[in-house]
Amino acid sequence: MIDLHLSTSILFLLLPITFFFLLFKSVKPARKPGPKSYPLIGSLFSLLQNRHRFIQWTADIVNNTPTKTVTIHLPLGRVRVITANPAVVRHVLKTSLHLYPKGARARNTLFDLLGDGILNVDGDDWRFQRQVSLREFNTKSLRHFVEHVVDDELNGRLLPLLSTSAAVIDLQNVLQRFAFDNICKIAFGYDPACLTPSMPHDIFATAFDEAVVISTGRMRANLPLIWKLKRLLNVGSEKRLRNAVAVVREFAENITKEKIRELEKNSSLGSVDLLSRFLTSGHSDEKFIADIVISFILAGRDTTSAALTWFFWLLHKNPRIESEILKEIQEKSKKETSIYEGVKDMVYTHASLCESMRLYPPVAIDAKQAAADEVLPDGTFVRKGYPVTYHVYAMGRSEELWGADWAEFRPERWLEKDVSSGRWVFKPRDGYEYPVFQAGPRVCLGKEMAFLQMKRVVAGVLRRFKVVPAVDDGVQPVYVAYFTAVMEGGFPVRIVERGDNPMRVDP
Ligand code: HEM
Numbered sequence: 476m477i478d479l480h481l482s483t484s485i486l487f488l489l490l491p492i493t494f495f496f497l498l499f500k501s502v503k504p505a506r507k508p509g510p511k512s513y514p515l516i517g518s519l520f521s522l523l524q525n526r527h528r529f530i531q532w533t534a535d536i537v538n539n540t541p542t543k544t545v546t547i548h549l550p551l552g553r554v555r556v557i558t559a560n561p562a563v564v565r566h567v568l569k570t571s572l573h574l575y576p577k578g579a580r581a582r583n584t585l586f587d588l589l590g591d592g593i594l595n596v597d598g599d600d601w602r603f604q605r606q607v608s609l610r611e612f613n614t615k616s617l618r619h620f621v622e623h624v625v626d627d628e629l630n631g632r633l634l635p636l637l638s639t640s641a642a643v644i645d646l647q648n649v650l651q652r653f654a655f656d657n658i659c660k661i662a663f664g665y666d667p668a669c670l671t672p673s674m675p676h677d678i679f680a681t682a683f684d685e686a687v688v689i690s691t692g693r694m695r696a697n698l699p700l701i702w703k704l705k706r707l708l709n710v711g712s713e714k715r716l717r718n719a720v721a722v723v724r725e726f727a728e729n730i731t732k733e734k735i736r737e738l739e740k741n742s743s744l745g746s747v748d749l750l751s752r753f754l755t756s757g758h759s760d761e762k763f764i765a766d767i768v769i770s771f772i773l774a775g776r777d778t779t780s781a782a783l784t785w786f787f788w789l790l791h792k793n794p795r796i797e798s799e800i801l802k803e804i805q806e807k808s809k810k811e812t813s814i815y816e817g818v819k820d821m822v823y824t825h826a827s828l829c830e831s832m833r834l835y836p837p838v839a840i841d842a843k844q845a846a847a848d849e850v851l852p853d854g855t856f857v858r859k860g861y862p863v864t865y866h867v868y869a870m871g872r873s874e875e876l877w878g879a880d881w882a883e884f885r886p887e888r889w890l891e892k893d894v895s896s897g898r899w900v901f902k903p904r905d906g907y908e909y910p911v912f913q914a915g916p917r918v919c920l921g922k923e924m925a926f927l928q929m930k931r932v933v934a935g936v937l938r939r940f941k942v943v944p945a946v947d948d949g950v951q952p953v954y955v956a957y958f959t960a961v962m963e964g965g966f967p968v969r970i971v972e973r974g975d976n977p978m979r980v981d982p
Pocket of ligand 1: 593594605608658771774775776778779782836837838841910911912913916917918919920921922924925
């Protein structure tokens with residue numbers, strides 16, 4: 476209630492000023508690309524009108540702008556630059572990376588949740604965490620991950636759960652639980668057993684989701700003053716955030732304490748998982764280690780689950796692609812290779828996942844903050860302190876980048892046929908045209924791990940089951956993006972056994 480009062484009062488303060496400007500027409504609407512902007516309030520009207528479809532709205536704007544970069548004016552003189560231009564993305568993520576850190580704005584806004592974790596730091600703090608983590612993503616660990624961690628979770632939990640689900644289940648929720656168990660096992664050597672038949676109510680997950688939603692709200696706030704005031708008074712959403720963060724922190728600190736005890740008993744465990752590596756790398760500050768844990772949960776839990784959720788939805792809409800994938804699964808199951816090699820070799824499935832993430836990227840937008848005044852490669856002026864956001868969702872829907880059939884789910888755009896063997900070969904795209912995993916020195920650390928996990932899940936699930944969305948005909952799920960994107964309201968599905976005919980695609 477207090478929440479609402481505060482927001483309304485501030486808006487009411489702004490209204491007379493706006494009225495004054497509109498009435499006397501002393502202000503000419505901006506002629507530049509982007510939404511109409513007025514002094515003092517900037518594009519507040521358009522921002523409020525489109526607040527529930529911020530990603531889709533801004534995607535339309537950038538894709539309809541010749542340079543593919545727009546400057547959006549926020550209230551009180553604040554500005555946000557949004558781009559879908561690959562040359563600008565390359566500039567920001569690679570060529571001039573030093574001029575585009577995450578910056579103080581994001582850091583302060585997200586500090587309550589992420590602290591000094593890798594997703595919220597620049598400079599030496601980032602370099603240190605990146606270097607220690609990199610050692611955990613070598614071929615040996617990846618092989619162990621897919622052959623033991625993912626496979627155990629798949630065969631021991633996910634498939635048994637699906638085989639006994641007679642009624643409608645929320646597949647998005649199931650996949651989040653799956654990914655959460657996985658990331659905790661591989662990164663912290665801890666099994667939260669979230670995906671068990673009783674589907675236990677998970678206090679941590681509820682708190683984590685709430686903290687993410689409210690923190691994203693802070694990042695997108697038209698008037699940051701409001702949330703800062705609410706934080707000061709500990710009311711409304713900020714009170715809820717404080718409570719949620721306390722639950723998340725308690726969880727992360729318990730994992731850390733448990734690991735410290737384990738290491739005290741057996742110091743040779745030092746390089747067994749990521750958390751042990753950090754604890755034996757000279758950093759024993761529990762708060763800092765808990766920050767790292769939280770960043771890894773955020774990076775690893777909701778990304779692969781979002782990608783798979785939309786993937787299964789798209790497969791349902793495209794039975795031809797589902798049968799191509801089934802063919803590939805059958806072929807691979809006949810070959811006598813290790814699980815790791817087999818999964819790596821699933822080229823058509825790999826292309827289908829890339830294609831699905833092009834249309835529904837798990838991370839829709841990502842912002843940096845300019846550290847100096849400069850002009851971007853497309854001529855856009857950027858002042859020191861401006862946030863510069865690259866729009867992954869818009870880039871995946873750009874006709875210039877993907878052609879007139881960009882709206883089509885067509886994995887073949889990622890493939891070419893090898894003339895001698897007649898087999899598909901994967902044709903990667905430039906990382907700055909497809910920054911789904913970011914690109915450059917801060918490219919996602921878990922990219923390969925994510926693909927292995929997703930391909931193994933796709934093979935395991937599709938071989939036995941058909942996933943049938945339990946939504947009315949013509950209903951299109953809604954893509955909503957917080958730090959990571961979700962299918963609004965979950966993904967209700969029925970699981971149908973394929974029975975004797977594994978190639979069966981009809982329900
Ligand atoms: C489909 C799955 C995934 C997608 C689309 C994805 C995407 C991304 C993106 C866009 C970023 C940049 C975020 C930023 O700087 O604000 C990122 C960073 C990162 N990701 Fe992923 N990610 C995925 C899965 C994973 C997994 C499974 C892990 C961990 C095991 C992981 C670990 C990380 C880490 C540690 C970073 C920070 C890298 C750095 O700042 O140097 N990601 N990811």
